[in-house]
Amino acid sequence: MSAYPPETRAAARRLPLPSPFPLHAGGRLVDAHVAIETWGALSPARDNAILLFTGLSASAHAAAQPDDPAPGWWEKMIGPGRALDTDRFHVICVNSVGGCYGSTGPGDVDPATGAPYDGRFPDLRVEDVARAGQMAVEQLGIETLAAVVGPSLGGMTALAHAVLFPGKARGLVSISGALGASAYAIAMRALQREILGTALRENAGPERVAQAMKWARKIGVLSYIGGDLLESRFGRDQNEPFSGRASGTDFEIESWLEHQANKFVRSFHPWSYWYLSRAMDLFEFGAHAPGADAAVAHAVEHRARAAAKLVLERALVIGVREDLLFPVEQQRAVATLLRDTGIDTTFVELASPYGHDAFLVEEKAFTPPLAGFLARLLPATTGAAAHAAPAGASRRV
DSSP: OOSSSSSOOOEEEEEOOOEEOOOOTTTEEEOOEEEEEEOOOEEEEEEEEEEEEEOTOOOOOOOOOTBBBBBOOTTGGEEETEEEEEEOOEEEEEETTTTSSSSOOSSBBOOTTTOOGGGGGGGOOHHHHHHHHHHHHHHHOOSSSSEEEEHHHHHHHHHHHHHTTSSSEEEEEEESSHHHHHHOHHHHHHHHHHHHHHHHTOOOOHHHHHHHHHHHHHHHHHHHHHHHHHOOOOOBSSSOOOOOOOOOOOOOHHHHHHHHHHHHHHHHHHEEEEEEEEHHOOBBGGGGTTTOGGGGSHHHHHHHHHHOOOOOEEEEEETTTOOSOOOHHHHHHHHHHHHHOOOOEEEEEEETTTTGHHHHHHHHHHHHHHOOOOOOOOOOOOSSSOOOOOOOOOOOO
16 A cells, blocks of 8 residues: 555545456556545445546545545535435545555555555556446446546546446546547646656655656646636735835745645655556547557547447536636537437536636536436436437537
8 A cells, every 4th residue: 555645544445456457558456456435325226326536636535424524625516415416326436546545556565576666657547547446336246337427537537437348337427528638738747747757767855856746736737727717816916015126025826836736745646646647648538449540549430439339328528618628629529429429418518717627616517417417317227228319419508
C-alpha cells in the first residue's frame, strides 16, 4: 500500500485485483488492489448499483461516511434525495488504479524489487482504471450495473468501461469527458509533465520535486477554471495596498494559486500525477474498433465501429460551454456518436463560469439532469438490453 499520502480514508475498502493484473499496454501488476467506498443499500436483485469513476486527482471518498464524516469531493451530489440518491441506489466510487489513495500506484512497493515503483510503474491507460473498477464490482457480486458515471477523467473511464464490458451497465453518464483528448488539453498536460518529469527523472531532492509539482498544478488549475471567473474574483487586487513602487507585493491571484498548489503537493503523489495525466492523453475510444489503425484511430469510422460494440439502454452526456479543457464540442461529439449508434441519448449543455470545474461546485445545475436520467433506469430489470433503442433528442438547459 502506498505511503503517500500518509493514510487512506478510514471508510475505504481495499479489494485485491487478480494477480497478476494485466495492463492494457502490455505490462502487469502483482498483488495489486483497488480502493472503493460505497453508499446506500444494494437491492435484493442487486440491480441498483452505480459505479462512479473520479477525476484525475480524487480519492474514492466522494461523500461523507459514518467512518469518515469529512466532506467528499462530490458531497452535494451523493446522498438521500440527491442526484445520486442513496435511498434508491447503491453507489460505488473507485480510486483510480495508478493513484495514491489506496489503489495500487507508483508510490507503492514493487514486489519484484522491494522499492517503490516511482518511474518504473508499468505504462498506464484509462482502460486499466475501467477494468479495475469492473473487477471491484464483480467482487461485490454485482452482475449488472444500473449505470456507470464519471466526470473528466471519469467520463473517459466510463466510456472505456462501456466499450470494454458491453452489457455490464444499463446506463452511461459522461460529464465533461471525451472520446479522445484535444490538442489543447494534451498541450496543457504535456507542459505539466515536462516540468514535473524533469525534476523526477533527475532524482532531484524533495524540495525541488515539490516546487515542480506546484508549478505543474498551477498550470492545471488555470486550465480548469474560466478566465472570466478569475477576473471577477481577483482582477488586479493585491494583498496589501499598492504603494506605487515595485514592492514585490503579491496579486491575490498569485496567492490563491500558491494556496491551491501547496494543498496539492501535500495530498498527491507526483508520479501518480504524471502517469494518470499521460493516460488521459493516450485514451482514444476509436482504438477499440475491430482492426483499428492506431495512427488514425480517432477517425470517424473507427469511433463508429467501436461504438457499435456498446450495449446500453440509454446515455446522458453533459458538457459546459466555458470548459476549455474538455470543450462542449467534444461532449456534443460523444452524444452524436452514441445517438447515431441507436442508443437513447440525452445531451445537456450547461453554462458556468467555473469551466471544467463546474461539476464540482454547480450542484444545482447538474442535479436535475442527472437525477432525472438515473430515475429512468430504476424500473429496468437486471440485465442490459440491446442498444437498438429509439434515439433521444438533444436537450439544453
